[in-house]
Amino acid sequence: MSESASTFAAVKGEDSQRDPVRLLVVQGEARPPVDATTEPMVMTVPHLLLRELITLLAASLALVLISLIFNAPLEEIANPEKTPNPAKAPWYFLGLQELLHYYPPVIAGVIIPTLVIFALIIVPYFDVNLKRKSLFEANSGRTMAYWWTAMILVSLLFLLSGKHPVWPIAGCVWAVALLASFGAAPKTWGALGRWSAKKSLAYWVFYWFLLTTTALTIIGTLFRGPGWSLTLPWRDGIY
Amino acid sequence: MPLLDDIGIPLDDAELNRRSFLKLLGSGALAVAALGTAVTSVEYLSPNVLFEDETRFRIRRPEEIAVGTLIALPKQRVYVMRSQEGFIAFSTVCTHLGCMTKYEPENNRIFCPCHGSQYTIEGVVTAGPAPRPLPRFELVVDKGFLVVNTRKAVSQDTILRYSA
Amino acid sequence: MRAVTQYARSLLARLTDNKVGRSMIRHGWAETNRNRSLVVFSNFFLHIHPVKVRLRAIAFSQTYYLGGLSAVTAILLTVTGLFLMFYYRPAVPQAYHDMKDLEFAVSAGIFIRNLHRWAAHAMVALVFLHMIRVFFAGAYRPPREFNWVIGVLLFVVTLLLSYTGYLLPWDQLAYWAVTVGTNMADATPVIGPKIKFLMLGGNALSENALLRFYVLHCILLPAVLYMLVAIHIWRIRKDGGILLPPASEHDYEKRSGKGYRFEAGRAVPDLEVKE
Numbered sequence: 197m198s199e200s201a202s203t204f205a206a207v208k209g210e211d212s213q214r215d216p217v218r219l220l221v222v223q224g225e226a227r228p229p230v231d232a233t234t235e236p237m238v239m240t241v242p243h244l245l246l247r248e249l250i251t252l253l254a255a256s257l258a259l260v261l262i263s264l265i266f267n268a269p270l271e272e273i274a275n276p277e278k279t280p281n282p283a284k285a286p287w288y289f290l291g292l293q294e295l296l297h298y299y300p301p302v303i304a305g306v307i308i309p310t311l312v313i314f315a316l317i318i319v320p321y322f323d324v325n326l327k328r329k330s331l332f333e334a335n336s337g338r339t340m341a342y343w344w345t346a347m348i349l350v351s352l353l354f355l356l357s358g359k360h361p362v363w364p365i366a367g368c369v370w371a372v373a374l375l376a377s378f379g380a381a382p383k384t385w386g387a388l389g390r391w392s393a394k395k396s397l398a399y400w401v402f403y404w405f406l407l408t409t410t411a412l413t414i415i416g417t418l419f420r421g422p423g424w425s426l427t428l429p430w431r432d433g434i435y
Numbered sequence: 436m437p438l439l440d441d442i443g444i445p446l447d448d449a450e451l452n453r454r455s456f457l458k459l460l461g462s463g464a465l466a467v468a469a470l471g472t473a474v475t476s477v478e479y480l481s482p483n484v485l486f487e488d489e490t491r492f493r494i495r496r497p498e499e500i501a502v503g504t505l506i507a508l509p510k511q512r513v514y515v516m517r518s519q520e521g522f523i524a525f526s527t528v529c530t531h532l533g534c535m536t537k538y539e540p541e542n543n544r545i546f547c548p549c550h551g552s553q554y555t556i557e558g559v560v561t562a563g564p565a566p567r568p569l570p571r572f573e574l575v576v577d578k579g580f581l582v583v584n585t586r587k588a589v590s591q592d593t594i595l596r597y598s599a
Numbered sequence: 600m601r602a603v604t605q606y607a608r609s610l611l612a613r614l615t616d617n618k619v620g621r622s623m624i625r626h627g628w629a630e631t632n633r634n635r636s637l638v639v640f641s642n643f644f645l646h647i648h649p650v651k652v653r654l655r656a657i658a659f660s661q662t663y664y665l666g667g668l669s670a671v672t673a674i675l676l677t678v679t680g681l682f683l684m685f686y687y688r689p690a691v692p693q694a695y696h697d698m699k700d701l702e703f704a705v706s707a708g709i710f711i712r713n714l715h716r717w718a719a720h721a722m723v724a725l726v727f728l729h730m731i732r733v734f735f736a737g738a739y740r741p742p743r744e745f746n747w748v749i750g751v752l753l754f755v756v757t758l759l760l761s762y763t764g765y766l767l768p769w770d771q772l773a774y775w776a777v778t779v780g781t782n783m784a785d786a787t788p789v790i791g792p793k794i795k796f797l798m799l800g801g802n803a804l805s806e807n808a809l810l811r812f813y814v815l816h817c818i819l820l821p822a823v824l825y826m827l828v829a830i831h832i833w834r835i836r837k838d839g840g841i842l843l844p845p846a847s848e849h850d851y852e853k854r855s856g857k858g859y860r861f862e863a864g865r866a867v868p869d870l871e872v873k874e
Contacts, residue, residue, distance in 0.1 A: 235846060236654040241638045241645070244652050251664050255671045259721060263713035270702065273695040274774035276803070277509035279535040281548030283775035286765060288723045288758070293779070297550055300566055301532060305783030306791075316751045319734075320744030359564055402734055423551035477797070485801045533782035534775065549779065 281422045282435050290416030291409050297424055298358035312405075319398075330393050331400065332380040340380055347373035364415055368407040376400050490586040497522065497581050497597055505556045507538045513572060513583055514538065514545070516556055521597040524574040524583045525558040530567040545569070558591075647829065649836045656841050665729035670828060672722035677821065679715040687767070689813035691806045694769040719761055726757050738842035746834045749827055756824050763816035766809060777812075778804050 238244075271280070285293055295304035332339050351366040378385045379392030395403075421427035421435045446454070494515055500506060505516045512527045512535070527545075529536050534549035544561070545554040552563030559568050573587035574595045581595075612628050614620065626637035636650045655661060686705055687697045701708035730750060733739060739747035766777045781804065785795040800807030835841060 237651045238654050238657070239632055239635045240648045240650055240652055241635045244648060244657050245645070247657055247659075247664075248667060251667045252671045252674070255668050255721075256675060259672075259675060259714055259718050262717050263710055266713065266717070267709060268713050268716035269772065270698055270768055271770040271772045273692060274769045274771055276774070277512075277535060278771075279537075279548050279775055280771050283534060283549050283779065284772075285776040285779065286720070286761065288720075288727075288761065289776070289780075296532065296779075296783075297564065300564065301783050301786035302788065306787045313751065313755060316730075316754075317748050320739040320741065320747050406731065423546070423548055425551065480797055480800070482800055482807065485807075487801060487803060487805065531782075532779045533785075534778065549775070 282420065282424060284416075284420075284435065287413065287417045290420075291412035294364070294412045294416035294420070295362075297420075298360050298362045300359075330379060330395060331376055331397055332393070336380045340377065343376065344373060364411045365408050368404055368411055371407060372400055372404040375403070491582060491584040493577075494524075494581040494583060496579055497576060500581075505538055505540075509535065511583070511585065513585055514556075514558070514569075515574070515581065515583070517597075518557070518594075520594050522574055522581060522595040523557065523571055523593070524581075525569045525571045526585070527569070529565055530560075530569060531563070531565040536569070647833050647836065649840065653840060653843065655843050655846065661843065662841065663728075663732065665725055665732050669722060669725040669729055670832075672718045672725060673824065673828065675718045676715060676722065679711050679718065680817065680821075682711045683715060684817060689767070689810050691769060691809060694767060694809060698768045698770070719764060723757055723761055726754050730754060736842055736844075743834075743838050743842065746831060746838065749831050749834070753824065753827050753831060756820055756827065760816060760820045760824065763812040763820065766812045767816065769809060774804060777808070781808075 284290060292304065292309065295308060298304065299308070331343065347369055351369040354362040354365040354369070375392055376395065377392075378389045379395065382389035382393040385392070418429040418434055419426055421432055427435065488511070492511055494506070494508070497517075500515070500517045500522075502517055502519060505514055507514055507527065509527060513524055514527055515522060515524045527536050528534070529547040529549065529552055531547065531550055531552050534547050536545045536547045536552075536554065538545050538556070543556060545556060545558070547553070547563065547565065550564050552565035553561045554565070554569055555561055558571065560566075568591055570588045571591055571593055573584045573589050573593075575582050576595070576597075608628070615624060615628070625641055626634045628634070639645045639648055639650045683701070686701055686708065688694060698712070701712050703709075733747065733750065762777075762780060766773045781795050781798050784798060785791045787794060796802070798808065798811065799805070800811050
């Protein structure tokens, strides 16, 4: 055994950091690595349990205070004969309702949400790189050309497919495309460039998802009024 | 005591055949039972008797409605319009996402407050996300009264011919 | 003060150190690490946790306790929801009148309703933030991939709970938000109309739908939520605790003032090898 061990020892080459190659992923029995660690450990009782209790109390206190100050809204009794104008869902559904402004219900209400959930579920099953490559690490000129071509095509898809051009989504595509591009020249752009240069494609897709949901939710919540027309919250108030 | 699972019981071909047949039979029976449970559950959850509003109702006498006017009946969720040729009855429910539309006499149009769809007073979409015109309902004259049946949709060019 | 604490302890010990007490809790009260382990081992609820945790894993700055906070809101919602059920009838028009009664005729009724509503808003936000935190930590990757999937399902269940709960006050806001929602389901190709009919228990949004949403909101979805939460937390333990960034010697040195003894080392061996 000792002989074979010395013959097939895994060694770390000097270029392994720069150019890692994944040979295999060792998962073993998925045993907790706590056995193998020399990290400082503490007992769950009381250290973790106390923190959990404090979390419970702090969150309860905060919510109790909010509930003492603000009353939950209650409108008139439901009236099937009269739709209020505008009829808004709670804030976390307003991104979806904003999408309904651009796409027919089957796309905005069924296909897009299903795709988002499906994408979130499969995320861990394709992104298993041990070390993630930043987007413009190798051959940055050509990658840049591909990147912007792809981004413009994606934004065109959103500008042309809907009943109205879907500016919130296309805008977020451009914002992410621009942010990622700073990473191509980290030296020129300082901290922003260095931050951007570290991110892989998976990160940019997720940033785009976050930015888009946030933008759609904010527009739906603050900038939409009667008949789903565009309003300004500081001028017309929040509907 | 030996663990019985570790001993292993030698089986002959007949026994193996019998076992695979029973496995097939068993899983088949389970599949049928699962399907039956699913179908029964869906059937159970679909009510057969509904206490919903009457879908066939009287409106008023045709001669009481002037040419070019639109009458809104929000409770019954129907509009009745009289044009030069005759009468039409159509739904007040927006074809986009089921909000109640509102007739605006000052603009001579029908407007949906939810997502801003607009219709003519004949129910044809002119703006907004609504995918289809407002569906028309069967309209007849029965014992001197206009009678609508909102369960019976008719084609979009149906008109109840009427001239005073 | 110390004397009082000591007296309380000895009283507690005397009350539990008998046949009945020992049948329920089989370990002693003395604060030994053995007893602390036994608290976790022998408690039905606590055995979802490991006996020991890494010090870094329980730092607020590591996770912002977002998962824990989501669970706390779920507990608050269960308790307040139970309270509300004592005064609420899922019928038309009683449902709306009961809301008014909660507001004006029940002691602290409006407070309980407020707490339920605001905790629901907080839960949606916290669950979403938790998901973002986990993504940026890279903790969705193997061996934690299935726990990420459970997390996504929990997010969906949270949204469904919000959606079904939104109808229950039977006010204008509730009625039309749910009308729009069910008509979206109606737009699904082929099975859409059947789904809508099953959701509403009829052709239009009425008392049948209210009762259905009530049952889903109070029984089915919470049961699914609690089951998934239990698996979610238990799997953290099975996957070796939460994912931490590789510890550097620097990290250890920073904490050495706190009296912990340790040697520099890596939690996970470096698997980057060259062909």
